[in-house]
Amino acid sequence: MNRAIILLRHVHIHPLLWIVIALAIATGYFLEVCLLLAIIFIHEMGHAAAASFFSWRIKKITLLPFGGVAEMDEHGNRPLKEETIVVVAGPLQHVWMVAAAYVLFTVHLIPEDLCKLFINYNVMIFVFNLFPVWPLDGGKLVFLLLSLKNSFPSAHRLTLMISFVSLFMFSIIILLAAPSHINVWVVIAFLFFSLYHEWKQRRFIFMRFLLERYYGKKSGLQALKPIQANEQDLLIHVLEKFQRGCKHPIIVEAGGKETGTLDENELLHAYFTEKRLTDKISDLLFLY
Numbered sequence: 001m002n003r004a005i006i007l008l009r010h011v012h013i014h015p016l017l018w019i020v021i022a023l024a025i026a027t028g029y030f031l032e033v034c035l036l037l038a039i040i041f042i043h044e045m046g047h048a049a050a051a052s053f054f055s056w057r058i059k060k061i062t063l064l065p066f067g068g069v070a071e072m073d074e075h076g077n078r079p080l081k082e083e084t085i086v087v088v089a090g091p092l093q094h095v096w097m098v099a100a101a102y103v104l105f106t107v108h109l110i111p112e113d114l115c116k117l118f119i120n121y122n123v124m125i126f127v128f129n130l131f132p133v134w135p136l137d138g139g140k141l142v143f144l145l146l147s148l149k150n151s152f153p154s155a156h157r158l159t160l161m162i163s164f165v166s167l168f169m170f171s172i173i174i175l176l177a178a179p180s181h182i183n184v185w186v187v188i189a190f191l192f193f194s195l196y197h198e199w200k201q202r203r204f205i206f207m208r209f210l211l212e213r214y215y216g217k218k219s220g221l222q223a224l225k226p227i228q229a230n231e232q233d234l235l236i237h238v239l240e241k242f243q244r245g246c247k248h249p250i251i252v253e254a255g256g257k258e259t260g261t262l263d264e265n266e267l268l269h270a271y272f273t274e275k276r277l278t279d280k281i282s283d284l285l286f287l288y
Contacts, residue, residue, distance in 0.1 A: 050089035231282035
């Protein structure tokens with residue numbers, strides 16, 4: 001109960017949402033808006049409940065005029081399995097909501113039209129959220145999948161590129177099939193803006209990932225994945241090879257022969273604490 005109360009305290013309603021609710025009352029669509037908000041709220045609480053179970057730091061849960069977002073103060077250093085569960089926990093809420101609506105209809109507790117509307121909204125939000133577009137759940141799953149084989153900056157960059165292409169194709173489909181749906185165009189515009197902002201911030205996001213890896217909470221045992229580096233490689237170029245879910249011993253080579261090893265924390269310490277921003281790996285090898 002205490003955990004549920006804590007989660008509810010993180011819920012914020014965007015000011016524009018109040019305007020949407022007022023317009024819904026004025027135009028006779030209050031029931032429809034209430035259903036959508038209830039579905040979105042439960043979806044986001046699914047994310048938040050899973051995150052709380054793994055003791056993630058939850059910043060806030062915001063209900064927007066066209067969706068919702070659960071913001072976590074985590075920066076890509078939680079186990080991939082944990083993050084997958086947190087991402088999937090949102091869409092999974094639609095399964096039990098649809099089942100509950102059908103049961104209530106079969107026992108004649110809700111009318112057929114309300115049941116169909118509720119189920120249609122659930123299916124619509126479920127399908128839309130799984131589009132491979134960041135920051136939708138589908139885009140986050142793409143990021144997690146790419147993170148299995150790619151470094152953090154590479155996986156992040158590829159995710160955003162896939163998202164841009166997917167959203168552009170979706171926009172073309174809407175333009176041909178339903179060009180007058182203003183609500184859909186508002187959502188598309190919001191997603192394009194979110195992608196543009198994420199792209200502009202990608203270097204900062206990578207630095208935040210490294211900072212959290214160095215200063216943040218250390219997760220459990222991670223798979224060892226050595227990184228081979230030449231003595232002449234810059235420190236930052238080796239850091240750009242860091243991958244989520246892996247612990248990296250650094251194998252330093254020169255002329256095809258191993259000349260030493262470094263721990264990843266030595267690289268992070270040199271970069272963030274000692275501010276050795278332009279050093280080569282050979283400089284650290286002789287230092288440590």
